[in-house]
Amino acid sequence: MEPQFVPYTDRYVPDASPEAAAQTFYDVMRRRRSVREFSDRPVSRETIEWVVRTATSAPNGANKQPWRFVAVQDPALKREIRLAAEEEEREFYARRASERWLADLAPLGTDEDKGYLEVAPWLIVVFRLVRADDGGQVYYSDESVGIATGFLLAAAHHGGLATLTHTPSPMKFLSQVLGRPDNERAYMLIPVGYPTDDCTVPAHALPRRPLDEVLIFDRP
């Protein structure tokens, strides 16, 4: 197949300097927090569609688009997911997690109660394709799906919605409950909705390391 190129004309030009536009974006993004106290306030299917469309605009290996998104709204299905997740999490907190891991989680105050999986209006389950639907090869699917998930979270936040990047481990039960084929692996379970009015978040997860510890210019 011969490569075909088209002019890149439809460019996004912010109506501010790059510094100001990038800061404005940061000022919105820094208000995003992972939420575990969701209200049942509804979110439209259309909103979910824009959020997932944004995810699918992510760059990805050889344009194979190695992802699938299942948006769950049905109460019976959410209940099934909650019960199966809690079963895994009970094992996790009681046996699977190391002492060190539990100590690292203690400041977050998490436990095996995952009631929010039934309260949030939507659960978006992100699947990573390990082979294409036609059996073909995919490339850099971990990186591609990670970036797409980042786009998805940013889109939900810009729509005014809260999310949680939830990884009940292992996540194989999601393939079973949702009837997904063998080439799809559950990557992330993302409740989407509004926080409760009195929602709190762990103080521990707030602080980020100072920029000069994580961003290095040229060679040190």
Add this chain to the structure above:
Amino acid sequence: MEPQFVPYTDRYVPDASPEAAAQTFYDVMRRRRSVREFSDRPVSRETIEWVVRTATSAPNGANKQPWRFVAVQDPALKREIRLAAEEEEREFYARRASERWLADLAPLGTDEDKGYLEVAPWLIVVFRLVRADDGGQVYYSDESVGIATGFLLAAAHHGGLATLTHTPSPMKFLSQVLGRPDNERAYMLIPVGYPTDDCTVPAHALPRRPLDEVLIFDRP
């Protein structure tokens, strides 16, 4: 350590409906394209800082922040990176890539010439921590760094900047050239800057699969 919670008050509320706000975000994001023809038009260090700050706001396992970003602007260093990347890529195109992989790449028109690595004003190298700097455990570092990279690309795009998610393979040379320690693994090499005025992009990478093939509602 006892969990401490703070009210989640500093919420982002868009000044439009969730549908409209999510669509507006998509309408900006869908104009993002991976670019391989960069101009040498400068980009300020401040802009790079806002972009990386946004990346570090990503949700991540147990708030370990398992990432490091190296922003390269020095021409000599960019040249070293280009030469080392091209050495790997020559091997890739001549020997390492399977016939099938080369066929999948053909429509993109890529080859071992990575001149853009010297032309773009900045190269941001994303490293993933496999252990914390103090030797401690990190969790879900692949997912965390993938999401952070998604935030980084979205921030650059909102600042009016073009990027390329480049994965010269293998990327070990980046640790060597940049003198990075053993707990950091190169995850992505991202040139950042402006496209040339006559920049073209592969037509093949444009089309996304129809939404109903990648987004499924409830159980099929």
